[in-house]
Amino acid sequence: MTSNNRQTSNNSNANRSPVNGQSARTCQFKMVLLGESAVGKSSLVLRFVRGQFHEYQESTIGAAFLTQTVSVDDTTVKLELWDTAGQERYHSLAPMYYRGAQAAIVVYDITNADTFSRAKVWVKELQRQAAPNIVIALAGNKADLAAKRQIEVVDAQTYADENGLIFMETSAKTAMNVNDIFMAIAKKLPKNQDSSSGRTGNNGPSITVDRPGNSRAAGSDGGCCAGTK
Amino acid sequence: MDEEYDVILLGTGLKECVLAGLLGVAGKKILHMDRNKYYGGESASMTPLEDLYSKFNMSPPPTDTGRGRDWNVDLIPKFLMANGLLVKLLIHTGVTRYLEFKCIEGSYVYKGQKIHKVPADEREALSSSLMGLFEKRRFRNLLVWINDYDEKDPKTYKDVPPNTRMIDAFKKFGLDQDTIDFTGHALALHSDDDYLEKPALETIKRIKLYSESLARYGKSPYLYPLYGLGELPQGFARLSAIYGGTYMLDKPADEIVYENGVVVGVRSGDQVARCKAVICDPSYAQDKVKKVGQVIRAICLLRHPVSVGTNASPGSIQIIIPQKQVQRHNDIYVCCMAQTNMVTPKDWYVALVSTTVETNNPEAEIRPGLALLEPIYQKFVSVSDLYEPIEDGTTSRLFISSSYDATTHFESTCIDILDVYRRYMGEPFDFSKVTRGLDADDNQEGAQ
Numbered sequence: 080m081t082s083n084n085r086q087t088s089n090n091s092n093a094n095r096s097p098v099n100g101q102s103a104r105t106c107q108f109k110m111v112l113l114g115e116s117a118v119g120k121s122s123l124v125l126r127f128v129r130g131q132f133h134e135y136q137e138s139t140i141g142a143a144f145l146t147q148t149v150s151v152d153d154t155t156v157k158l159e160l161w162d163t164a165g166q167e168r169y170h171s172l173a174p175m176y177y178r179g180a181q182a183a184i185v186v187y188d189i190t191n192a193d194t195f196s197r198a199k200v201w202v203k204e205l206q207r208q209a210a211p212n213i214v215i216a217l218a219g220n221k222a223d224l225a226a227k228r229q230i231e232v233v234d235a236q237t238y239a240d241e242n243g244l245i246f247m248e249t250s251a252k253t254a255m256n257v258n259d260i261f262m263a264i265a266k267k268l269p270k271n272q273d274s275s276s277g278r279t280g281n282n283g284p285s286i287t288v289d290r291p292g293n294s295r296a297a298g299s300d301g302g303c304c305a306g307t308k
Numbered sequence: 309m310d311e312e313y314d315v316i317l318l319g320t321g322l323k324e325c326v327l328a329g330l331l332g333v334a335g336k337k338i339l340h341m342d343r344n345k346y347y348g349g350e351s352a353s354m355t356p357l358e359d360l361y362s363k364f365n366m367s368p369p370p371t372d373t374g375r376g377r378d379w380n381v382d383l384i385p386k387f388l389m390a391n392g393l394l395v396k397l398l399i400h401t402g403v404t405r406y407l408e409f410k411c412i413e414g415s416y417v418y419k420g421q422k423i424h425k426v427p428a429d430e431r432e433a434l435s436s437s438l439m440g441l442f443e444k445r446r447f448r449n450l451l452v453w454i455n456d457y458d459e460k461d462p463k464t465y466k467d468v469p470p471n472t473r474m475i476d477a478f479k480k481f482g483l484d485q486d487t488i489d490f491t492g493h494a495l496a497l498h499s500d501d502d503y504l505e506k507p508a509l510e511t512i513k514r515i516k517l518y519s520e521s522l523a524r525y526g527k528s529p530y531l532y533p534l535y536g537l538g539e540l541p542q543g544f545a546r547l548s549a550i551y552g553g554t555y556m557l558d559k560p561a562d563e564i565v566y567e568n569g570v571v572v573g574v575r576s577g578d579q580v581a582r583c584k585a586v587i588c589d590p591s592y593a594q595d596k597v598k599k600v601g602q603v604i605r606a607i608c609l610l611r612h613p614v615s616v617g618t619n620a621s622p623g624s625i626q627i628i629i630p631q632k633q634v635q636r637h638n639d640i641y642v643c644c645m646a647q648t649n650m651v652t653p654k655d656w657y658v659a660l661v662s663t664t665v666e667t668n669n670p671e672a673e674i675r676p677g678l679a680l681l682e683p684i685y686q687k688f689v690s691v692s693d694l695y696e697p698i699e700d701g702t703t704s705r706l707f708i709s710s711s712y713d714a715t716t717h718f719e720s721t722c723i724d725i726l727d728v729y730r731r732y733m734g735e736p737f738d739f740s741k742v743t744r745g746l747d748a749d750d751n752q753e754g755a756q
Contacts, residue, residue, distance in 0.1 A: 164546060164549035164550045165555075166546070166549045168554070169555060169557070169559070171555035171556060173347050173542035174542070175535075175543065175546065176546075178535060286408065286409040287408060287409075288398055288399060
């Protein structure tokens with residue numbers, strides 16, 4: 080059941096370590112996934128981050144904070160990917176989930192019309208709760224099951240155009256458009272320093288509580304574009 | 309709901325959420341419900357501001373209060389000690405990655421109708437306006453002694469063994485009453501004077517916690533999460549969800565179901581979720597708790613920072629009014645947060661005044677605190693009963709946490725959390741067993 084096309088290297092320090100050398104600058108963004116249960120949110124992330132697909136992916140357990148780094152022009156874009164951890168199931172997602180999110184993928188299942196209506200509700204919720212400049216992509220997942228299609232491409236495309244969303248049909252199973260949709264978001268994210276340095280904005284440095292002896296103010300490293308100062 | 313769970317938790321206050329996180333990591337199958345449609349229960353931060361007004365049965369806020377979503381107003385004021393138990397729990401569970409904090413900028417104490425910066429180290433003590441020259445030296449000697457004090461090394465006792473009454477320890481250093489007051493209340497953070505008759509070790513440990521916390525980030529020993537305290541339960545609930553916990557908000561718990569005196573489930577409407585144990589806050593088991601006191605809390609919206617006299621006013625501040633200064637038995641606590649803490653719009657401040665109720669006119673009791681805040685744009689006053697469980701739950705498998713007390717930080721909250729954990733698990737929480745920390749990258753674990 081498992082295909083492992085691509086091994087990504089992620090060491091434990093990658094998330095927090097400062098940018099080394101004078102090479103490309105690094106920007107870090109929080110990206111959230113939204114959509115009904117079982118549309119393939121976790122599968123898309125696992126395909127993107129690990130190149131893996133599990134036919135019978137269980138409901139998300141144990142992993143809800145993956146990171147993946149992509150290059151856009153001369154910039155290294157680090158995506159911090161937040162999964163819902165199942166909290167969407169009974170409409171119990173915490174406001175914390177949306178806070179500081181700079182990008183979102185709203186996922187629906189092309190073989191299930193209900194999930195498309197729900198996707199529209201999630202988009203509204205994002206427009207209400209998230210930052211005004213958030214980059215939103217709509218993913219019509221399970222495109223490998225086109226024979227059972229209930230949502231036409233043109234309908235989703237029209238909705239996406241009307242709402243300024245990136246749109247692609249994807250398949251976590253075949254990997255179709257998975258990297259592409261993440262790359263399209265990465266390209267659209269603002270790479271200037273002010274707009275992408277996390278939750279605090281310009282309100283002075285905040286503290287990331289860390290192991291004893293490691294205390295320091297966040298923003299001095301690991302934030303956006305540390306290499307360009 | 310139609311499954312069987314190891315534990316059903318009722319109420320998403322901080323205590324229940326931390327427990328859900330710890331038990332989730334320990335492999336327990338969890339259902340977590342809350343009657344409210346928001347996380348946090350008593351320890352929520354109300355947002356938008358409209359929800360705070362409606363909670364107090366008031367018409368919507370005036371338009372000059374700005375965007376409602378820019379407000380996150382805590383119902384219960386508390387801070388994290390930077391080196392305290394809650395920070396340890398955050399680090400050991402990895403929940404710290406979901407949160408950002410700021411240091412509270414100022415720690416002050418009220419004395420003789422004025423407020424003074426709390427001197428926390430030897431250097432500050434020598435320049436403090438709180439004491440005269442000779443008293444400063446005596447106070448400095450006390451701090452040096454406490455700093456060196458090691459329970460395991462009698463040489464550091466300097467003739468004050470750990471079980472000496474604290475009042476006698478103070479006498480040995482010749483401190484006057486005012487210095488004893490601010491040391492016991494603004495550094496050791498005791499809320500009344502009962503500690504004076506108790507072993508000195510407890511107070512020594514508290515003062516060490518204060519100074520170690522201060523040493524972490526500098527300005528004060530207190531940390532406060534961006535967007536308010538309500539972020540804390542949300543973070544731990546997320547941890548629990550990541551480990552498979554099921555979350556249901558806006559879900560009334562109509563009945564805790566027993567068989568032969570032992571909990572077997574929770575009924576909501578006509579559904580019963582079966583379980584082997586229930587953990588809840590006192591509001592979900594009102595027939596199994598006893599009232600042990602009352603706390604009054606006043607939430608105040610301000611258009612100005614709290615004045616600290618001649619110096620520039622810090623946006624975020626704590627002021628302790630020791631009981632003797634206002635002829636009381638319990639201290640009055642004042643704290644204030646601002647836009648830098650992401651809890652108010654620009655140029656707005658939210659302050660809370662709280663104390664343990666001693667009379668039948670509680671609002672009069674907090675007047676000295678409110679006086680420091682005038683003019684107050686809007687005030688929301690609540691008097692809450694404090695409850696404790698009647699039984700420890702080991703027989704019935706119903707484990708009830710205690711209400712949030714008037715103390716100004718989370719140490720007693722965490723002690724209760726760890727106590728419920730011990731009662732439920734039958735063994736104390738072992739910090740060393742929890743591996744999930746900043747070193748454990750989620751990418752290496754994975755969903756299966």
